[in-house]
Amino acid sequence: MPDPLLSVHDLHKVYDNGTHAVRGVTFDVEPGEFLAIIGLSGSGKSSLLRCINRLVEPTSGRVAMHGADVTHVRGAELRALRRSIGMVFQHFNLVPRHSVLSNVLTGSLGRTSTFASMTGRYSAEDQARALECLRLVGLEGKAGQRATSLSGGQQQRVAIARSLLQDPDLLLADEPVASLDPATSHSVMQHLERINKELGKTIVCNLHFLSLVRQYATRVIALKAGEVVFRGGAKDIDAARFREIYGEDAIEVSID
Amino acid sequence: MDIHQQRVAREHRRGLVSAALLNAAFVFYAGLLALFLRDGSFAQAPAATYAALLGAAALVGGLWTSARTSTGRMIVERTNPVLKAAATARERHWLRSVSGLATCLVGALTLIVAWRVTDTSLRELLSRNGLNGAKRIFLAILSPDWSILPLVIEETLVTIFMALQATLIAVPIAFVMSFPAARNVMRATHIGRLVYVASRLLFNFVRSIEALVWAIIFSVWVGIGPFAGMLALMVHSVASLVKLFSEQVENVEHGPIEAIEATGAGRLQVIWFAIVPQVVLPYLSFTIYRWDINVRMATIIGLVGGGGIGKLLIQYQGLAKWHAVGTIVIVIAVVVWLMDWLSSRLREAIY
Numbered sequence: 291m292p293d294p295l296l297s298v299h300d301l302h303k304v305y306d307n308g309t310h311a312v313r314g315v316t317f318d319v320e321p322g323e324f325l326a327i328i329g330l331s332g333s334g335k336s337s338l339l340r341c342i343n344r345l346v347e348p349t350s351g352r353v354a355m356h357g358a359d360v361t362h363v364r365g366a367e368l369r370a371l372r373r374s375i376g377m378v379f380q381h382f383n384l385v386p387r388h389s390v391l392s393n394v395l396t397g398s399l400g401r402t403s404t405f406a407s408m409t410g411r412y413s414a415e416d417q418a419r420a421l422e423c424l425r426l427v428g429l430e431g432k433a434g435q436r437a438t439s440l441s442g443g444q445q446q447r448v449a450i451a452r453s454l455l456q457d458p459d460l461l462l463a464d465e466p467v468a469s470l471d472p473a474t475s476h477s478v479m480q481h482l483e484r485i486n487k488e489l490g491k492t493i494v495c496n497l498h499f500l501s502l503v504r505q506y507a508t509r510v511i512a513l514k515a516g517e518v519v520f521r522g523g524a525k526d527i528d529a530a531r532f533r534e535i536y537g538e539d540a541i542e543v544s545i546d
Numbered sequence: 547m548d549i550h551q552q553r554v555a556r557e558h559r560r561g562l563v564s565a566a567l568l569n570a571a572f573v574f575y576a577g578l579l580a581l582f583l584r585d586g587s588f589a590q591a592p593a594a595t596y597a598a599l600l601g602a603a604a605l606v607g608g609l610w611t612s613a614r615t616s617t618g619r620m621i622v623e624r625t626n627p628v629l630k631a632a633a634t635a636r637e638r639h640w641l642r643s644v645s646g647l648a649t650c651l652v653g654a655l656t657l658i659v660a661w662r663v664t665d666t667s668l669r670e671l672l673s674r675n676g677l678n679g680a681k682r683i684f685l686a687i688l689s690p691d692w693s694i695l696p697l698v699i700e701e702t703l704v705t706i707f708m709a710l711q712a713t714l715i716a717v718p719i720a721f722v723m724s725f726p727a728a729r730n731v732m733r734a735t736h737i738g739r740l741v742y743v744a745s746r747l748l749f750n751f752v753r754s755i756e757a758l759v760w761a762i763i764f765s766v767w768v769g770i771g772p773f774a775g776m777l778a779l780m781v782h783s784v785a786s787l788v789k790l791f792s793e794q795v796e797n798v799e800h801g802p803i804e805a806i807e808a809t810g811a812g813r814l815q816v817i818w819f820a821i822v823p824q825v826v827l828p829y830l831s832f833t834i835y836r837w838d839i840n841v842r843m844a845t846i847i848g849l850v851g852g853g854g855i856g857k858l859l860i861q862y863q864g865l866a867k868w869h870a871v872g873t874i875v876i877v878i879a880v881v882v883w884l885m886d887w888l889s890s891r892l893r894e895a896i897y
Contacts, residue, residue: 345804373810383801387823396819400810408818456809
């Protein structure tokens with residue numbers, strides 16, 4: 291059997307202040323999956339994602355991409371790892387004051403020399419692909435606008451285009467719709483779904499709303515206090531399971 | 547115990563240390579006051595007395611911390627957001643009234659001592675002789691000698707160019723140095739933290755030497771004249787701007803930094819794409835503000851060998867040509883006022 295695209299084994303993260311955010315999490319992701327990670331705020335979802343592309347250093351455990359251990363790579367190898375993993379954030383994290391196109395082009399920083407990127411000389415191929423990525427998220431008309439002047443949903447689509455320009459093997463999404471309204475949430479999720487189904491990109495996505503999980507994800511992992519408490523298909527989470535993950539008093543709200 | 551209570555307890559433990567230090571400082575200050583009021587100056591008491599005072603301050607300050615009336619604890623409890631939020635309404639009321647009283651007491655004591663330290667004397671301020679002197683100099687300044695105006699304007703131009711050149715050279719240096727002097731940029735590695743601490747120390751040291759003192763140093767180094775003044779302004783500007791700039795860098799949003807790091811960008815690219823766009827406007831605003839300050843400083847830096855209009859001022863003052871001094875003072879006032887106005891307009895326009 292070939293190696294999985296991403297393999298996380300017995301991962302722990304303890305922060306300097308003593309918070310044990312991730313406790314022995316193990317899972318594999320096969321190419322083409324849309325894996326949702328659910329759980330309460332503070333259950334360790336964000337830390338877990340950041341341990342994969344090493345925005346956060348894992349304390350112990352193992353992360354492997356295509357079977358190769360990347361838990362402790364440094365320097366150029368770390369940058370190569372990050373280049374192969376796109377990431378989308380809850381607060382979009384676009385570069386303020388820069389245009390939409392210039393924000394998308396930062397997706398190619400990993401393969402552009404420092405000097406060339408700082409003077410704005412991206413390769414012709416990257417420039418053409420940046421426009422292509424903007425077209426994919428339906429924002430080709432906004433290329434020249436200042437990125438932070440767009441609406442929340444549009445900003446998130448710019449962020450998706452930026453991560454697509456990296457041409458990643460894996461796309462991490464950290465609560466991509468948590469600061470958006472329901473209608474916009476669906477639009478952003480549909481873009482992710484298209485990227486998953488049509489472009490074949492593998493997606494690992496932190497989500498809050500079960501209704502979104504059932505609709506878009508192919509598989510689910512639930513975290514509680516840093517530990518995996520459920521794994522299975524999205525539709526297997528019934529009321530009992532839900533209370534187990536979210537606590538006895540929780541009531542499911544949906545987003546339609 | 548839930549997380550919130552744990553946090554409050556932790557902050558309490560941390561706060562006790564700073565409270566003890568604050569209390570010790572208060573006791574030491576009170577002891578100094580007592581010594582001064584007894585002797586009339588600080589020079590009389592032997593060094594051993596001060597050492598004993600220091601020891602007593604540490605002991606009493608430490609013990610005092612456990613008391614409810616501890617000033618240090620009051621300050622810590624009023625300024626720490628966690629402890630402030632945890633206090634009940636009654637505790638808050640008590641803190642407010644007692645610390646208000648303590649503040650008034652410290653203020654009053656300081657005024658009394660300062661009155662003696664500075665030899666304050668209303669009699670001299672209002673004496674007939676003194677008032678006559680003041681009248682003479684004010685009249686002379688208000689009837690300026692306009693015949694030297696061309697010379698004054700020439701030197702004023704020199705002064706303004708000194709300030710401009712100093713600012714223009716200082717800004718690029720400060721821009722580059724502000725990143726190694728920012729904690730959030732440098733904390734990732736041990737070497738980075740070392741560079742951060744070293745550059746902070748260096749620039750704090752340079753900044754704590756006033757531009758006037760730098761002018762004295764450079765007038766020995768390169769000779770008296772505008773070049774020495776420009777160098778003095780430039781060195782001081784670099785140090786001040788690095789502080790202002792690096793504080794901006796430390797306050798940027800972390801989100802864009804994460805996003806750019808996640809693309810596989812290198813360190814310089816992260817700074818250029820995630821941090822610089824967030825700080826350009828404040829940098830520009832600080833630059834204009836610094837230029838404004840430099841013009842102001844340049845007018846007096848000549849007093850100590852820095853050239854420009856200040857040199858002229860000190861020359862005429864030495865010759866007791868008060869009408870000429872009047873001309874210079876008026877021109878300086880007009881220039882400073884103009885620059886002040888221009889700089890605030892420019893800074894408004896940026897935002």
